[in-house]
Amino acid sequence: MKKAVILLSGGLDSATTLAIAQNDGFTPYGLTFSYGQRHQFEIGASQKIAEACNLTDHIITEIDLRAFGGSALTDDIDVPKDRSESTMGGSIPVTYVPARNTIFLSFALAWAEVLQSNDIFLGVNSMDYSGYPDCRPEYIQSFQAMANLATKAGVDGDQSITIHTPLISMTKGEIIKKGLALGVDYSLTHSCYDPDKAGNACGRCDSCCIRLKGFQEAGTADPINYT
Amino acid sequence: MKKAVILLSGGLDSATTLAIAQNDGFTPYGLTFSYGQRHQFEIGASQKIAEACNLTDHIITEIDLRAFGGSALTDDIDVPKDRSESTMGGSIPVTYVPARNTIFLSFALAWAEVLQSNDIFLGVNSMDYSGYPDCRPEYIQSFQAMANLATKAGVDGDQSITIHTPLISMTKGEIIKKGLALGVDYSLTHSCYDPDKAGNACGRCDSCCIRLKGFQEAGTADPINYT
Numbered sequence: 001m002k003k004a005v006i007l008l009s010g011g012l013d014s015a016t017t018l019a020i021a022q023n024d025g026f027t028p029y030g031l032t033f034s035y036g037q038r039h040q041f042e043i044g045a046s047q048k049i050a051e052a053c054n055l056t057d058h059i060i061t062e063i064d065l066r067a068f069g070g071s072a073l074t075d076d077i078d079v080p081k082d083r084s085e086s087t088m089g090g091s092i093p094v095t096y097v098p099a100r101n102t103i104f105l106s107f108a109l110a111w112a113e114v115l116q117s118n119d120i121f122l123g124v125n126s127m128d129y130s131g132y133p134d135c136r137p138e139y140i141q142s143f144q145a146m147a148n149l150a151t152k153a154g155v156d157g158d159q160s161i162t163i164h165t166p167l168i169s170m171t172k173g174e175i176i177k178k179g180l181a182l183g184v185d186y187s188l189t190h191s192c193y194d195p196d197k198a199g200n201a202c203g204r205c206d207s208c209c210i211r212l213k214g215f216q217e218a219g220t221a222d223p224i225n226y227t
Numbered sequence: 228m229k230k231a232v233i234l235l236s237g238g239l240d241s242a243t244t245l246a247i248a249q250n251d252g253f254t255p256y257g258l259t260f261s262y263g264q265r266h267q268f269e270i271g272a273s274q275k276i277a278e279a280c281n282l283t284d285h286i287i288t289e290i291d292l293r294a295f296g297g298s299a300l301t302d303d304i305d306v307p308k309d310r311s312e313s314t315m316g317g318s319i320p321v322t323y324v325p326a327r328n329t330i331f332l333s334f335a336l337a338w339a340e341v342l343q344s345n346d347i348f349l350g351v352n353s354m355d356y357s358g359y360p361d362c363r364p365e366y367i368q369s370f371q372a373m374a375n376l377a378t379k380a381g382v383d384g385d386q387s388i389t390i391h392t393p394l395i396s397m398t399k400g401e402i403i404k405k406g407l408a409l410g411v412d413y414s415l416t417h418s419c420y421d422p423d424k425a426g427n428a429c430g431r432c433d434s435c436c437i438r439l440k441g442f443q444e445a446g447t448a449d450p451i452n453y454t
Binding site for chain 2: 070098102103131139149
């Protein structure tokens with residue numbers, strides 16, 4: 001069984017990515033960030049998913065992206081609501097967190113190197129997404145090339161890091177169908193950027209809109225609670 | 228005045244890099260990591276340097292690299308002492324911290340994006356160094372290429388991130404001469420991996436050996452205290 005580090009946000013995409021990695025024969029090590037996000041509920045979701053999937057190890061690590069700000073997810077900026085699909089595709093929204101995936105992947109790279117693992121899984125998606133630059137295939141390829149120069153593997157030359165992004169070309173509907181076929185329990189996942197105090201999803205932020213459209217496409221009901 | 232993010236460890240190289248950035252006309256924003264390193268004294272050194280150089284802003288951010296381990300600097304592994312220069316060049320030593328520069332640069336990239344700065348300074352050096360993969364020019368070039376795809380700049384195409392490494396081809400002696408010419412106060416810097424409780428340098432770890440050789444080459448005495 002090959003070890004793999006899985007970036008586990010607690011959302012729908014990372015839960016599906018974890019199921020795919022396990023189905024592909026990897027032993028997954030989950031990595032979650034408490035980074036000052038306003039939707040802290042996703043951290044609890046990541047723990048439930050890690051338990052349900054019997055992860056060997058799950059690290060929840062604290063970093064302070066609020067110190068830099070610049071995003072509606074870490075700063076006092078309103079989360080946009082009720083945006084149409086065409087608006088979402090137009091420009092990079094205020095929910096973009098500067099360099100977030102680069103920071104997450106860098107920590108995953110550190111852990112992979114210590115575990116002597118060559119495989120990192122990330123649930124990014126370039127179809128039904130919010131227009132974030134660090135979700136694009138060309139970014140992922142570039143990170144992988146850098147990762148192979150950054151580490152011992154790059155010097156010894158006997159290992160090669162792969163950044164797996166199994167969802168990158170799938171629609172949200174396809175992701176959900178795939179996850180259901182693999183037994184993912186989507187009731188454990190959390191996607192909303194702006195949940196109420198009880199953790200119920202708003203149903204109106206970009207993340208909720210994309211999620212709801214995905215369940216509609218997959219022809220099944222979303223099992224989580226909305227306000 | 229253009230803003231620049233400077234990775235400031237508290238060591239000799241980053242203090243010199245900061246002086247070069249200021250001399251080149253940049254307004255520097257210092258970024259220091261408390262990452263669980265055994266030589267916590269360098270954080271205090273970074274504060275003294277930031278004060279002496281009148282930095283507009285200096286963020287000291289906490290991350291937990293001990294959670295991953297795998298290095299003599301973050302784990303219960305002895306720091307090697309009294310190694311000859313030929314031994315140092317031989318292989319990657321146990322003081323290597325997996326993916327450390329990648330993690331540091333990722334945070335710098337986040338802050339640069341928020342500050343709308345296109346410039347990041349890092350005091351890596353590929354001449355008198357300990358054989359770390361993430362100090363090599365090919366690694367830096369690759370990180371820069373990735374950074375330009377990771378951020379808004381990479382989508383809008385109207386900005387371009389530069390990772391400045393002004394020391395990369397200099398010997399330690401040349402770095403010290405350059406710093407002295409720019410007025411760097413090396414008595415404020417800390418390089419030792421394994422200082423005593425009072426913060427005095429051991430004089431025997433790789434970092435001390437390289438530093439002492441550098442001052443010898445520069446023809447001047449090292450102003451810090453050794454045990």
